[in-house]
Amino acid sequence: MLGKKPITILTDQDDAMAKALASQYPETCHRLCVWxxxxxxxxxxxxxxxxxxxxxxxxSSYVYDHDEEEDFPNAWDQMLAKYNLKDNRWLKKQFELREKWALVYGR
Incomplete structure (x- = not known):
């Protein structure tokens, strides 16, 4: 990278990659690839x-369409209620990581 540090890096949810990025590029924003x-x-x-x-x-609406960070948690809770997913452990983890993948937190 010719001596320059990346501003943002997109990855999948690989824990080893996240740890390596945090160690080697602590100032770099690590986001999760939406794909x-x-x-x-x-x-x-x-x-x-x-x-x-x-x-x-x-x-898709939760990923792309929210303009205010404050609105996201309430909208997320509405989705969980609508689809009866309040106890889904995987979605709970994704919510904890929301600042890495929801576009409202990366604009």
């Missing part, structure tokens, strides 16, 4: 996709 996020949503919530045709559109 990989969708792949993981399909993998971890395939039953939701099968039961609810509207889930894909709704989830």
């Amino acid at each position: 990989h996020m969708y792949q993981n949503v399909a993998k971890h919530l395939s039953d939701v996709f099968e039961r609810f045709g509207s889930f894909t559109k709704d989830f």
